[in-house]
Amino acid sequence: MQPTRALLGMRYRKLRLTTKDVNKGYYKGTGSGSMGRHTKHGGYIIDWSKVRTYVVPPLEGFKLTPFVSKAIQRVHGQFDSAAGPRDPNTYLSRWKAENGFD
Amino acid sequence: MASPAAIRPSVGAALHSCRTASVGYGLRPLGAAPSRIHAAGISTTASMMKRHKYPGARDNKDHNKTRGESALRRTGTRWRLSVSDEPLPKPVAPEDLVPVETDPNHGLWEFFASREAAVSPPAEDAKHGRGWMVEELRGKSWEDLHKLWWVCVKERNRISTASYDRNRNSLGFGDAEARARDNEVKVTMRGIKHVLTERQYAWEDAVKLAENDPEIDLSGDGPVFTPSEFLEEEVEETAEVEEVDAKELALDGAESVKWTPDAAAAAPPPSEPKAQGEAPRL
Numbered sequence: 088m089q090p091t092r093a094l095l096g097m098r099y100r101k102l103r104l105t106t107k108d109v110n111k112g113y114y115k116g117t118g119s120g121s122m123g124r125h126t127k128h129g130g131y132i133i134d135w136s137k138v139r140t141y142v143v144p145p146l147e148g149f150k151l152t153p154f155v156s157k158a159i160q161r162v163h164g165q166f167d168s169a170a171g172p173r174d175p176n177t178y179l180s181r182w183k184a185e186n187g188f189d
Numbered sequence: 190m191a192s193p194a195a196i197r198p199s200v201g202a203a204l205h206s207c208r209t210a211s212v213g214y215g216l217r218p219l220g221a222a223p224s225r226i227h228a229a230g231i232s233t234t235a236s237m238m239k240r241h242k243y244p245g246a247r248d249n250k251d252h253n254k255t256r257g258e259s260a261l262r263r264t265g266t267r268w269r270l271s272v273s274d275e276p277l278p279k280p281v282a283p284e285d286l287v288p289v290e291t292d293p294n295h296g297l298w299e300f301f302a303s304r305e306a307a308v309s310p311p312a313e314d315a316k317h318g319r320g321w322m323v324e325e326l327r328g329k330s331w332e333d334l335h336k337l338w339w340v341c342v343k344e345r346n347r348i349s350t351a352s353y354d355r356n357r358n359s360l361g362f363g364d365a366e367a368r369a370r371d372n373e374v375k376v377t378m379r380g381i382k383h384v385l386t387e388r389q390y391a392w393e394d395a396v397k398l399a400e401n402d403p404e405i406d407l408s409g410d411g412p413v414f415t416p417s418e419f420l421e422e423e424v425e426e427t428a429e430v431e432e433v434d435a436k437e438l439a440l441d442g443a444e445s446v447k448w449t450p451d452a453a454a455a456a457p458p459p460s461e462p463k464a465q466g467e468a469p470r471l
Contacts, residue, residue, distance in 0.1 A: 144336050151333065153341045153374045154318035155325065164324040172327060172387050175394035179402070182395065187414035 299343060300350045308351045311363040320376030326384045334381050341378045345371060 090099070106115045123133040168174045229238055258267055266273070302309040326334065348371045355363055399405040404417055 143339050144332065146336055146339060149336045149340065151337050151340065152318075153320070153337070153344050153377045155321050156318045161319075161322055162324060163322075164327065173391045173394070175391060175398045178391045178395040179398055183404070183414060183416070187416070188412075 308355050311366040314366040317370050320373040321380050323380045326380045338381050341374050344374050
């Protein structure tokens with residue numbers, strides 16, 4: 088069997104490598120992520136801690152939408168320190184005021 | 190007896206020719222071979238050796254055995270088949286078909302903006318606000334942000350389904366409006382991720398700060414937070430409690446105080462019950 092004529096000669100070498108190219112050692116993923124590990128016999132053992140699970144909360148009665156009315160002006164936050172929203176002192180004092188006691 | 194196959198006629202042909210040869214001169218049995226008998230050069234049968242054309246015959250026949258047969262026009266076959274007598278089932282006419290039952294509460298309906306139209310028109314798609322600002326999301330709880338995220342995911346699925354349908358069926362304009370709507374949803378989702386990341390980093394830094402905070406005890410035994418003002422207040426409180434009426438003590442068995450720096454400074458008498466409904470602090 089022959090490859091397609093368009094790919095003969097040096098033209099194939101200019102294309103990007105795919106998962107089917109190169110004899111050994113070359114691994115190219117497909118963007119799906121690692122879900123486990125390979126066995127030496129060619130099998131695959133799934134590691135369930137690596138498998139993605141999606142936790143969707145119940146959305147009944149939830150009134151917020153992805154959009155905000157354009158009539159509401161955009162107002163940026165105002166903060167005391169240069170760190171702004173990430174300032175640990177602000178976080179700590181708010182915690183003490185609101186959440187210090189269980 | 191070995192003889193080359195090429196010159197050996199088949200058994201049938203040989204017998205046939207022998208039979209005709211054994212009959213007397215002038216008498217020919219019915220169905221006999223024609224008078225001119227010749228040995229075939231190859232292995233063959235008598236019927237194959239018969240001449241099917243007389244000299245000078247014209248070929249009038251239409252050699253297309255399936256002429257006139259059409260599945261689209263339902264002509265049926267030209268020749269009888271082995272299944273011609275078998276009663277074949279007839280398909281139900283389209284007007285007699287029973288309509289498919291659908292579940293009005295099926296989850297897949299949520300992939301569509303409306304049930305009447307497959308794709309909402311661009312004017313409807315354009316009716317949306319702006320995406321959430323990060324400052325607006327900062328005030329939201331984890332539960333609200335989690336639910337808002339999934340509302341955004343479902344909206345993006347709806348937009349994507351509509352775009353796919355619009356392109357597949359060439360329904361016309363609407364792609365630009367859909368993309369604008371999608372961009373606003375993505376802005377909201379980006380903001381949610383930003384807020385949660387920010388909270389995580391702030392918490393991590395606050396934990397580091399808390400390790401050096403005298404009011405906070407992270408060892409695990411005893412209360413985590415003991416405000417310094419409270420500790421100073423305790424000395425005064427014990428003195429006041431001795432003076433307080435026994436009746437008040439019996440009534441206010443569980444005193445509740447919400448600690449704030451300002452409130453502690455003002456130091457109202459501990460026997461006053463607070464309205465907040467906080468858990469009693471012993």
